[in-house]
Structures are given as C-alpha cells and as structure tokens.
C-alpha cells in the first residue's frame with residue numbers, strides 16, 4: 442500500500458511555535474509518526490503510584506494530530522477495554538466505535554497487539570505456558586485480537602512476547618517453547634489470510650531470559666513459518682541495546698530481508714531496566730545511525746511508520762504529559778537533516794583509504810554542527 446508522505450505544511454500546522462522555528466531550519470521531512478496511548482501515562486513506576494492526574498484514555502486520541510502524529514499503535518484492550526469479560530457482540534460494537542473515532546480524528550491504526558502479560562492465565566507465559574488451559578486462553582485472546590484489528594481496518598498484529606521466557610532455565614522445555622511459538626504464528630496466518638505478524642524482540646524483562654530475544658530469532662521464525670512474507674519484525678531501540686546489540690545493525694538486518702514492519706524508536710542508558718528514554722537522549726550517535734540506516738533503505742516509502750515508544754520522566758509536571766513525544770519526534774527530524782547533509786563523497790574517500798579515525802572525527806564534528 443502506497444501512502445502519501447506527510448507534508449511539511451501539515452506538520453507545521455500541527456506544531457507549536459518552538460518547533461515551527463526548528464522546522465524552518467530543517468529540510469522537509471517525509472516521515473509519518475505513530476505512538477501508543479500507553480506513552481501518555483500517569484507516571485507510576487514499580488516503586489510508587491501515579492504522580493499525575495489520570496488523563497482519560499478516550500481523550501488521548503484527540504492529541505495525536507496536533508502533536509504531529511497520525512498513526513495509533515494499539516493493544517487489543519486499548520481498543521476494547523475489559524475485553525475478556527465482553528461478548529463477541531459487545532466487542533464488535535466497541536471496535537466499531539473506535540473505528541469511527543479514528544476516522545473522525547483522521548488517524549490510522551498501525552497495529553494491534555494482544556496484551557498477553559496481564560491476566561492471571563499469563564503468569565507463566567502465554568503460548569509457552571506449561572499449562573494447556575493457559576495456552577488455550579492465549580490462543581483465544583489472540584484470535585479476538587485479530588478480529589479486533591480487522592474490525593478497525595488494521596492488518597498488522599504485533600507480538601511482543603513479554604512473558605514467553607523463563608526465570609530459571611529448567612522451568613520450561615525451551616525447544617518445545619520455540620515450537621509452540623512457531624505453531625501459534627502459523628495458526629494466526631491460517632486464521633486470517635491477510636494479516637501480517639510483526640514480532641517485537643526483547644531479551645529480558647519481565648522474564649529473566651526471553652525467547653526470541655533479537656531480530657535474528659524473529660526473522661528465523663518468519664522463514665520457518667508457513668507464509669514468511671507476512672511475518673516481519675518491529676525493532677525497539679532500547680530492546681536491541683538491552684541485548685547488547687546496536688539498534689541500527691538490527692534494523693539493517695531486518696531491512697536486508699525486507700522484514701522491518703515497524704520501529705519503536707527510543708533510547709536506553711546501558712544495561713538496566715527498560716527505560717524508554719527520549720530518542721537520542723542517551724546516545725545521539727547511536728540514534729543518528731538508526732536514522733541513517735532507515736533513510737538509506739527508503740524505510741517509510743511504503744507507508745511504514747516511525748513509531749516512538751517513549752516514557753515521560755516521572756518528575757515531569759502537568760497532565761497530560763506529551764513533551765517527550767514531541768521532543769523525540771523533533772530530534773528524529775533534526776537527525777534526518779543530519780543524515781541528508783552528510784558528505785557521502787567524503788565518507789567514501791575515508792572508507793577507500795580505510796581511515797576510520799578520520800571518518801569518526803568527521804561524523805562527530807558533523808553531529809556537533811562543526812562540519
């Protein structure tokens with residue numbers, strides 16, 4: 442599906458004065474952006490409760506366009522809250538309302554992901570749980586998720602395999618677990634002949650070790666599936682860093698196989714809990730290289746979104762908090778500018794001469810605005 446690029450005029454109309462000034466200095470961007478409603482949060486963390494007033498879930502969608510975003514990433518119960526307790530008719534009715542709301546707001550649903558980590562039945566994993574009845578719950582929920590996606594005209598399902606892993610290795614048969622994940626992917630492809638499945642790898646948290654920790658694992662699963670063209674990946678910068686890998690190389694690997702369904706750009710300050718920091722906030726050069734790889738591969742030209750999965754700092758005041766989304770988007774656009782203004786002839790000369798010391802200095806000076 443070819444989707445028209447987001448015009449600079451639209452971007453400017455939707456942004457505040459500060460960002461407008463910044464935009465005038467930069468090349469027109471041609472990316473479109475998305476995020477999930479969970480990115481506007483109340484600031485609770487494992488050590489304390491909410492620090493901001495609750496901002497109603499249904500009111501979040503009106504914020505997207507003014508912030509310069511047109512894609513919405515959903516969990517299934519972001520579309521249909523409380524879905525486990527609803528009848529199929531009630532689920533269909535609620536999905537219909539969300540579809541109308543999206544049309545009214547001029548928004549596009551990018552993907553729907555089954556939330557398979559909250560319910561009691563997912564305590565020990567979903568598709569890989571040792572309990573047959575828990576696995577049945579997971580499959581039932583997955584089918585409902587696909588139905589919900591289709592009823593809002595969305596053809597992509599994201600599988601973040603949150604609890605598919607172990608706290609101790611002896612707890613599960615890992616070979617069987619991988620087989621069960623593959624069987625589920627095949628069953629999904631069979632259940633709906635059009636949907637795409639985008640697997641979002643993450644190496645740990647909430648489990649100690651997750652199955653499918655990298656994009657390499659996800660791409661292998663794709664090729665092993667019954668219709669590999671419909672199985673891709675979603676790469677989150679922080680998840681790649683948590684795996685000790687460079688996000689731009691992970692993206693390049695997926696792009697080389699035409700398997701980058703979407704991205705969750707953000708940042709991560711080393712090996713610790715999943716931070717979802719602002720894009721480029723911890724390591725600007727790592728962020729630059731992600732933008733460079735995406736640009737060079739023409740990512741976005743077939744309608745792929747630049748998804749941002751960023752968390753507001755707990756210290757931030759106000760309600761709703763959205764600056765982290767606005768600023769991450771702004772940093773992305775400035776980095777597009779940096780990528781487009783790089784002197785590729787010079788880079789080629791450094792590569793030919795194998796003078797990577799000089800190449801590094803050039804890149805650093807370029808990023809600092811000195812060259």
Ligand code: XLS
Nearest residue numbers: 554599601641677705750
């Ligand atoms: C977790 C993910 C998750 C998925 C959808 O890090 O961002 O929210 O994108 O389940």
Ligand code: MG
Nearest residue numbers: 641677705750
């Ligand atoms: Mg994510």
